[in-house]
Amino acid sequence: MLASSPGKTPISLLQEYGTRIGRTPGYDLLKAEGQAHQPNFTFRVTVGDVSCT
Template identity: 90%
Template structure:
């Protein structure tokens, strides 16, 4: 007889993988729950020497945004915010223009 264990919680994944980036942790979590994260570039603004990017990451019904001076940094921040949100934290970025980005 096979017994399937439930997917690990966000807390368990963070504790077990201290060196992984938020992007890879969110990818693993999404894969385990059957909801792969989807990243969308919302904004690319600023001058060439000082750009600012905004990404939205969606995992199931949860969407969070992150901003940064590079696409990688903005994705990293969005994944970090999503992990904190999924973990039950309250460190969400302020809504950019539309509060639906933070649907729980």
């Protein structure tokens, strides 16, 4: 899927997929850590009944 869509990020591909199947992805911020100039974020994304971190 990524190879056929150069220039698109995984997030934009997921949004497009969710739109195609009629289920918009939901994002939940689980953790924000690190220094202010270089933060690291952990999100959970849910599309329908499937959730991934």
